[in-house]
Structure formats: structure tokens, C-alpha cells
Amino acid sequence: MEKGNPEAGVTPGFQAVGDQGKGESGRAIPAFERVAILGLGQMGGSFALAARQRELGRFFSGFSRSPETRAEAVRRGLVDEAPDRVEVCVEGASLVYLAAPVRSIESLLRQIRGHLSAGVLLTDTGSTKVEIVRDVETLGLSASFVGGHPMCGTERAGLEAADAHLFEGATYVLTPTASTPPARLAQARQMVTALGSRVLELSPELHDRAVAAISHLPHVLAHALLLLAGQRQAAGEPVFELAAGSFRSGTRVAGSNPQMWSDIFASNRTEVLRALDEILALLYRLRAEIAADDLAALQATLEEARALQEKVRR
Amino acid sequence: MEKGNPEAGVTPGFQAVGDQGKGESGRAIPAFERVAILGLGQMGGSFALAARQRELGRFFSGFSRSPETRAEAVRRGLVDEAPDRVEVCVEGASLVYLAAPVRSIESLLRQIRGHLSAGVLLTDTGSTKVEIVRDVETLGLSASFVGGHPMCGTERAGLEAADAHLFEGATYVLTPTASTPPARLAQARQMVTALGSRVLELSPELHDRAVAAISHLPHVLAHALLLLAGQRQAAGEPVFELAAGSFRSGTRVAGSNPQMWSDIFASNRTEVLRALDEILALLYRLRAEIAADDLAALQATLEEARALQEKVRR
Numbered sequence: 217m218e219k220g221n222p223e224a225g226v227t228p229g230f231q232a233v234g235d236q237g238k239g240e241s242g243r244a245i246p247a248f249e250r251v252a253i254l255g256l257g258q259m260g261g262s263f264a265l266a267a268r269q270r271e272l273g274r275f276f277s278g279f280s281r282s283p284e285t286r287a288e289a290v291r292r293g294l295v296d297e298a299p300d301r302v303e304v305c306v307e308g309a310s311l312v313y314l315a316a317p318v319r320s321i322e323s324l325l326r327q328i329r330g331h332l333s334a335g336v337l338l339t340d341t342g343s344t345k346v347e348i349v350r351d352v353e354t355l356g357l358s359a360s361f362v363g364g365h366p367m368c369g370t371e372r373a374g375l376e377a378a379d380a381h382l383f384e385g386a387t388y389v390l391t392p393t394a395s396t397p398p399a400r401l402a403q404a405r406q407m408v409t410a411l412g413s414r415v416l417e418l419s420p421e422l423h424d425r426a427v428a429a430i431s432h433l434p435h436v437l438a439h440a441l442l443l444l445a446g447q448r449q450a451a452g453e454p455v456f457e458l459a460a461g462s463f464r465s466g467t468r469v470a471g472s473n474p475q476m477w478s479d480i481f482a483s484n485r486t487e488v489l490r491a492l493d494e495i496l497a498l499l500y501r502l503r504a505e506i507a508a509d510d511l512a513a514l515q516a517t518l519e520e521a522r523a524l525q526e527k528v529r530r
Numbered sequence: 531m532e533k534g535n536p537e538a539g540v541t542p543g544f545q546a547v548g549d550q551g552k553g554e555s556g557r558a559i560p561a562f563e564r565v566a567i568l569g570l571g572q573m574g575g576s577f578a579l580a581a582r583q584r585e586l587g588r589f590f591s592g593f594s595r596s597p598e599t600r601a602e603a604v605r606r607g608l609v610d611e612a613p614d615r616v617e618v619c620v621e622g623a624s625l626v627y628l629a630a631p632v633r634s635i636e637s638l639l640r641q642i643r644g645h646l647s648a649g650v651l652l653t654d655t656g657s658t659k660v661e662i663v664r665d666v667e668t669l670g671l672s673a674s675f676v677g678g679h680p681m682c683g684t685e686r687a688g689l690e691a692a693d694a695h696l697f698e699g700a701t702y703v704l705t706p707t708a709s710t711p712p713a714r715l716a717q718a719r720q721m722v723t724a725l726g727s728r729v730l731e732l733s734p735e736l737h738d739r740a741v742a743a744i745s746h747l748p749h750v751l752a753h754a755l756l757l758l759a760g761q762r763q764a765a766g767e768p769v770f771e772l773a774a775g776s777f778r779s780g781t782r783v784a785g786s787n788p789q790m791w792s793d794i795f796a797s798n799r800t801e802v803l804r805a806l807d808e809i810l811a812l813l814y815r816l817r818a819e820i821a822a823d824d825l826a827a828l829q830a831t832l833e834e835a836r837a838l839q840e841k842v843r844r
Contacts, residue, residue: 367772367773367774368774368775369774369775370775371775386774387771387772387774389772416768416771416772418768422767422768425767426762426767426768426769426772427772429758429759429762429767429769430759430762430769430772430773430774430776430777431772431774431776431777433755433758434755434776434777434779434780434781435776436813436816437751437755437780437813438776438780438835439816439831439832439835440809440812440813440816440835441747441748441751441809442835442836442838442839442842443812443831443834443835443838444743444747444805444808444809444812445743445744445838445842446834446835446838447808448740448743448744449841453736453739453740453743454730454732454736454740455740455743455744456841456842457701457730458681458701458703458730458740458741458744458745459681459744459842460681460682460683460700460701460744460745461682461683461684461685461783462744462745462748462749462752462783463744463745463748463842464842465748465779465780465782465783466748466751466752466779466780466783467748467839467842468779469775469776469779469780470832470835470836470839471836471839474829474832474833474835474836475829477832478825478828478829478832479825481820481828482820482823482825482828485820485821485823488820489817489820489821491758492813492816492817492820493817494758494761495754495755495758495813496810496813496814498754498757498758499750499751499754499806499809499810499813500810502750502753502754502806503803503806503807506795506796506799506802506803506806507799507803509796509799511792511793511796514792514795514796515788515789515792517753517757518753518784518788518791518792519788520757520760521752521753521754521756521757521760521784522756522784522785522786522788524756524757524759524760525756525781525784525785527763527770528756528759528770528773528777528778528781
């Protein structure tokens with residue numbers, strides 16, 4: 217082991233910290249002795265900032281495949297160290313926070329599984345959960361793992377998009393299964409609450425189905441809108457010049473990383489296709505109402521949508 | 531005539547005003563002696579605020595079908611008077627700014643046509659242009675009219691959403707035709723420039739085709755996304771709780787007025803259907819790439835969309 221645990225001999229896991237570590241309820245927020253963050257993009261970087269600010273851990277080790285990102289994370293004080301081997305990063309950690317893109321998670325799990333401490337809480341931020349939970353079970357890591365998905369990413373990417381307040385007020389999904397130990401789930405819930413997020417527990421299957429509609433589909437639509445604008449502009453229409461609020465908000469998320477999103481669509485293929493088929497059916501319904509010049513039906517449909525928007529806002 | 535022009539005897543039209551009326555170029559911005567604003571919603575109210583601030587007119591008369599809105603517009607000083615008859619409002623006006631919903635414009639044109647001054651500039655803010663330009667020609671008003679569409683409305687409605695800065699930096703479409711007198715077009719261009727907007731001249735047909743893709747279609751998609759979320763929530767999925775940035779920005783514009791938007795879709799039916807068919811084809815293309823698990827094709831498509839977004843941003 218190149219770099220040891222700076223507080224060797226301390227049992228990994230929760231430790232009550234001082235007054236600053238008390239939550240709103242007055243109960244002590246448990247601190248992890250040693251936190252390993254795998255992936256130092258927007259999510260991993262934000263977790264480092266938030267966890268430090270909220271004294272969720274004592275020593276932070278970070279890992280990224282990019283030497284520049286590792287150096288930057290140490291330089292900016294997000295982590296105390298950033299070893300170039302992921303096995304070293306997780307050594308002695310009581311919390312391993314996997315904030316890598318969905319398609320990297322399986323290989324990271326393979327690399328670290330022989331190097332995890334007993335009692336470690338292993339959690340991830342992957343945008344889809346069924347595949348990852350299956351990998352965790354296959355690799356025999358279920359006793360440590362609680363799947364997670366903080367619903368607060370933005371279209372910005374990388375360490376420079378890290379934000380200490382990213383998690384505040386967000387819904388943070390946890391996806392325990394029958395093989396998740398209750399103690400691990402309790403730890404994960406406390407961690408999420410300490411970040412200022414609201415816990416929502418879902419099965420991996422229900423999570424993937426719901427996010428296909430509420431998150432993955434808006435990304436598909438944003439990309440399609442941009443492709444349409446490109447076709448029109450190429451055909452001589454001045455659509456780029458005409459793009460105003462509705463187009464900009466409808467396409468905002470298409471600025472997200474293309475590789476990350478093709479991976480997300482692929483890893484949630486069945487549910488993304490289901491959501492796509494449902495929106496296609498709704499678009500045909502709206503098309504029929506417009507084509508029929510049935511203003512009453514059309515207005516009722518738009519009214520229905522607006523009423524739903526009020527419910528989502530609350 | 532119940533209320534006369536307070537500066538009777540002054541020829542309606544442009545008058546150079548003092549130093550405060552000089553544009554960035556140093557040229558005097560022409561002022562209209564008497565401005566009539568028909569429709570006191572977000573667009574009419576914003577025009578009143580901006581036109582007063584930029585000394586685009588000397589006396590402002592406003593009309594709304596709602597007595598409360600008329601009283602509020604006078605109380606807040608947006609207009610100097612707000613008569614309860616539209617014919618009175620336009621009497622003696624050198625500029626008539628029609629900021630009513632698309633489906634109200636034809637009846638307003640019928641009501642005012644016998645009451646317009648010679649040399650008046652008549653312009654509108656309707657979201658579609660082919661129908662309105664046809665009505666204008668039928669009613670024999672082409673010598674006064676220049677169609678307009680400021681690309682800066684938001685999902686907020688009513689006088690309370692009026693904003694003196696709404697037009698600044700926006701693209702403002704003008705849709706002259708073969709029967710538009712060059713002097714009227716020149717006046718309209720000066721008015722738009724004085725508001726701080728960029729003029730874009732398009733034929734009514736090209737305008738309607740382009741806005742169907744760039745504005746009307748994003749509204750259709752936003753409504754469809756909300757209807758899908760409503761179906762899922764009704765089926766027991768916690769999608770409302772999971773709604774994060776991508777869903778909120780993708781559905782933001784669905785808060786717009788349902789009657790206004792059913793009217794817009796109906797008055798641009800052919801082009802909205804064409805845009806819908808194009809986005810359906812693109813969604814099937816994305817569906818096929820996801821279904822085939824063709825990550826290279828999918829990633830290339832997302833990359834293409836992101837590159838287009840960069841172009842739109844500029």
C-alpha cells in the first residue's frame with residue numbers, strides 16, 4: 217500500500233463528530249474516517265465539496281483516470297490525496313463514493329473488490345440502476361452496496377462544474393434490494409440527509425422505468441429538436457436566428473456529454489424505448505387534435521398539461 | 531369622438547425628440563405623437579414600458595377587453611388613458627400596436643379600420659403571420675400595415691409580466707409583402723431598432739414555417755412530456771418527485787396560456803403538422819439507434835446535436 221490510512225487503527229465507519237457536525241435535529245451527523253471518491257467530475261467534485269463542508273468525512277482520497285484532474289482536485293483542496301491507482305484510493309476507506317459514468321462502474325467495481333475494508337459503505341451515482349445492481353450481485357459486493365442516484369446533475373461537466381450546494385434540496389434516490397444489509401441502507405440514508413437531499417427509496421427497476429420518462433426522454437427530445445433545427449437551417453430557414461426562450465429551454469440539456477448520454481440510453485435501453493413509444497403516442501394524439509382543428513379538444517389537452525405542471529412544481 | 535388627440539393639429543407620424551431620444555448612432559429616434567396599444571398583456575404592457583422609457587411616443591392610449599386591466603394600466607402609468615372602446619383608442623394615433631392574441635386580431639382590425647388616421651403605422655405581435663396578413667389585405671389595410679413578431683415572449687402572461695427590457699437583444703421579425711409601402715417598413719424598422727431589438731425581415735410564409743419548428747414545436751413537446759409524466763404518476767411511478775433539471779426545462783413553456791396556444795397551433799396548422807412530422811421522423815431515427823444498441827451511431831448523433839447547439843448559442 218503506497219499511501220496508508222492517516223488514522224490507521226480507527227475502525228472504518230460512522231463516528232460522531234463535534235458540534236459543527238450536528239444536524240438540524242440536533243443529532244450528531246456521523247462522519248466517515250476515510251472517504252474514497254472514484255470519479256472527479258461534476259458529481260464527484262460536488263460530493264467532495266459538500267462532504268467536506270458538512271464534515272461528512274475526515275480524510276478524502278480521490279481517483280480519476282486523468283492525471284490533470286487528479287492534480288487539480290488536490291490543488292483545489294477537494295481531496296487530501298489523489299493516487300494514480302484506484303486500488304490505493306479505496307484502501308482503508310469506510311465510504312467509497314462511485315461517481316463515474318455508468319459504463320465505467322462495472323470495471324471499477326472489478327478493480328476495487330479485492331481492496332475494500334470490512335464494513336465499507338459502497339455507493340454510486342449512476343444514472344441507471346438495474347445493470348449496476350446486477351454487476352454488484354455478480355461480483356459479490358451486495359453486502360457493502362447501496363445504489364444511489366442524486367437527481368441534481370446539470371448539463372455542465374467536469375470538476376470545474378463542481379458545486380458544494382448541488383445536493384441541497386434535491387431528491388436522492390437509493391435503490392436497496394433484498395440483499396442490502398439494513399445497516400448499510402441506514403448509513404446511506406444518513407449520508408444523503410447530511411448532504412441536504414431528500415431520500416427516495418425505489419427498487420432498481422422502478423427507478424430505471426421512472427427516470428427513462430422524467431430524465432432520459434427529455435434528453436432525447438432536446439437532441440431531436442436540435443437535429444430538426446439543423447435540418448431547417450441547412451434548408452435555408454433562419455431558425456438559429458429565431459431561437460428564443462422555448463427552443464433554448466427545450467434544448468438546454470443537449471449540451472451534456474454525448475458519450476455519457478449514449479451510455480445512459482444504452483444501459484436503460486428497454487425503458488428508454490418504452491418512454492419513447494409513449495411520447496410518440498402522445499405526439500400523435502396532439503397531432504390529430506391540431507389536424508382536426510378541434511380547438512376545444514386541443515385546449516383541454518393543453519389545460520391538462522398545465523395542471524400537471526402545477527403538481528410537479530410543488 | 532369621446533377623447534381627442536391631446537396634441538390636435540400635429541400631423542401623426544415621426545417627430546424627432548430631444549437628446550434623450552438619440553440612439554446609439556447619434557441619430558434622433560423618431561417619436562410617434564400618439565400611440566395606441568391594443569391588448570395589455572405581457573407584450574402590450576412591455577411595449578408600453580419600453581416605448582415610454584425610450585421616448586418612442588408622446589401620448590399613450592391603451593385598450594383591453596378587461597376593465598380591471600385598463601384601470602391597472604392607467605394606475606401604473608403604462609398608458610395615459612385606456613378608453614373602453616377600441617375605436618376611441620386608435621383615434622388620431624400615428625402608431626397602432628396590436629398586441630392581442632392571434633385569434634383576436636382579425637376582429638380588432640374590423641373594428642378599427644374605419645377609425646385610423648392617414649399615415650398611421652399599424653403593426654402587430656401575432657405569433658403567426660400568414661393568416662393575419664391575409665386578413666389585412668382582405669380588409670384593405672395593407673398601406674398601413676407591417677406584420678411583426680418579437681421573439682421574446684415568456685410563459686408568463688398578463689400585465690403583471692410586463693417588462694421594460696423584454697425587447698432588448700431579441701430578434702424581432704417583420705414580414706413585409708409586395709403591398710407594404712417602403713415608408714411604413716422604414717418606420718417599423720426604426721421602431722424595432724429603438725426598442726433595442728434586431729430586425730429580421732421574412733416573408734409571412736417563411737416566418738410561419740420557421741417558427742413552427744423553433745417555437746411552436748417546443749411547446750407541443752413540452753405539453754406531451756407533461757402528459758406522459760401525468761400518465762406515469764397515475765400508474766404509481768413517483769415521477770413528480772423525480773423531476774429534476776432536464777424535465778423542468780423541457781416543460782417550462784407549458785405554463786403558457788392554453789387558449790392562446792391552441793389558437794397559435796390552429797392558425798399555423800399546416801406548418802405545425804409539418805414540423806411535428808419531421809420531429810417524429812427524428813425520434814424514430816434516435817429510437818432505432820438506441821434499439822440497435824449502436825453506440826457509435828448514437829454517440830455521433832448526440833455529438834451532431836451538441837455541435838448545432840453551439841451554433842444556436844452564438
